[in-house]
Amino acid sequence: MKQNYLFLSFALLLISAANAQVVNGNFENVKPNLLPSNWGMNFTQPITIDIPSGATTFDQIQYTSNIPSMVYASTDALNGQYAMEISNALNATQNEVISGSATIFSDASQDFPGWNAGIPLAQNDQVYMIGFYYKFLPMGNDIAEAKIEVFDINGQTIGTATVDIMGINSEFEYIYMPIHFTSNAIKSAMTISFSMAKEGSVPTFGSRLLIDNVVTNFEALNIDETPITSEFKMFPTFTDNQLNIIPGYLQSDFIDYKIVNMQGKIIMQNTTVDNSNYIYTMEVSSLSSGMYFLQVTSKKGSITKKFIKK
Known part of the structure; x- marks a missing residue:
């Protein structure tokens, strides 16, 4: 079993997403006078x-x-x-x-x-x-x-x-x-x-x-509120020291892992480069007690799960 540990990073990578409700929410529609449309x-x-x-x-x-x-x-x-x-x-x-x-x-x-x-x-x-x-x-x-x-x-x-x-x-x-x-x-x-x-x-x-x-x-x-399926697994969801993740259908030549707090801040991030199936173990003992989001992204898609740090 391979173990990789999440490290602090200030690089921010956008999760692929779209939201039609926010007109020009990505600001790519720009007018000739350089004003963002809408x-x-x-x-x-x-x-x-x-x-x-x-x-x-x-x-x-x-x-x-x-x-x-x-x-x-x-x-x-x-x-x-x-x-x-x-x-x-x-x-x-x-x-x-x-x-x-x-x-x-x-x-x-x-x-x-x-x-x-x-x-x-x-x-x-x-x-x-x-x-x-x-x-x-x-x-x-x-x-x-x-x-x-x-x-x-x-x-x-x-x-x-x-x-x-x-x-x-x-x-x-x-x-x-x-x-x-x-x-x-x-x-x-x-x-x-x-x-x-x-x-x-x-x-x-x-x-x-x-x-x-x-x-x-x-x-x-891409936050998933449905129960964990056999394709993607994260355990335990109430943890003191570690999170264990089986990427399942997200397995790819790279997988990006982020932990986001309740204020929406990315506080930990790591990207793995490996195409083998394994349990990815993240050390979370340094986190304060509370609820967090785990965001996992690869070229095959992305998923977000909630967990609680004791």
């Missing part, structure tokens, strides 16, 4: 009007990038060609920082949401979390925020989730938060937004936030 913010450049003369003067706005927008496509992506970048701007005339934000909207012909009714949801759509990869590069003590809001057919909010984004993250990190629902009413629409300044925090000019691969359910991450 994402943006409402912003009008302030104008000062001199009453006696009727002359108009536009406030001078400085942007963090050379694109005259606070929301734009970036080639600094987790995978694919593009991610979405959000940054703050500076009203040099008023000496005020303008907080950048991005909201999803359904009309791809527009560059900004305008009046936004959200993204329509089908009755059977599974929407119960917000998950995404991000880099956060604040210039000060900024606290950014992600938010998802779900509405019923009357436009009333029936579920929300918010995620604080803080600290410097120069490598892509994964984070998710379950939605708290207050009603069992039929879901009709949703909005997802990213703000560079959580309510009560002060934005700093030059801060940047990159977002990639936004999803709204665990199905998009």
Whole structure:
């Protein structure tokens, strides 16, 4: 029996997934003006009007990038060609920082949401979390925020989730938060937004936030809630020291193993290169007590199982 031990890694590999509910959630659809399709913010450049003369003067706005927008496509992506970048701007005339934000909207012909009714949801759509990869590069003590809001057919909010984004993250990190629902009413629409300044925090000019691969359910991450089959086995699911895994149908020339905590952070990762069948043993004694997710991926597919560390 071979034994391989999981080691700490900061490299992040995306689990192959798709989520049609999040329009352009991977930000690969980019317009000629370098704005990500279906994402943006409402912003009008302030104008000062001199009453006696009727002359108009536009406030001078400085942007963090050379694109005259606070929301734009970036080639600094987790995978694919593009991610979405959000940054703050500076009203040099008023000496005020303008907080950048991005909201999803359904009309791809527009560059900004305008009046936004959200993204329509089908009755059977599974929407119960917000998950995404991000880099956060604040210039000060900024606290950014992600938010998802779900509405019923009357436009009333029936579920929300918010995620604080803080600290410097120069490598892509994964984070998710379950939605708290207050009603069992039929879901009709949703909005997802990213703000560079959580309510009560002060934005700093030059801060940047990159977002990639936004999803709204665990199905998009290939999480399997069904009982363990004979094809793939993980045991024990309540462990003190080790996890044992028989890859089964995922057996390939490489298999990627990750352990993700309840905050959505990848805390351990290893990739094996072997085409023989064996029990893969992972040492988990260093983990704190609690629930974790084991994500196993190969070119033949991926699966995620839950386990509890005693």
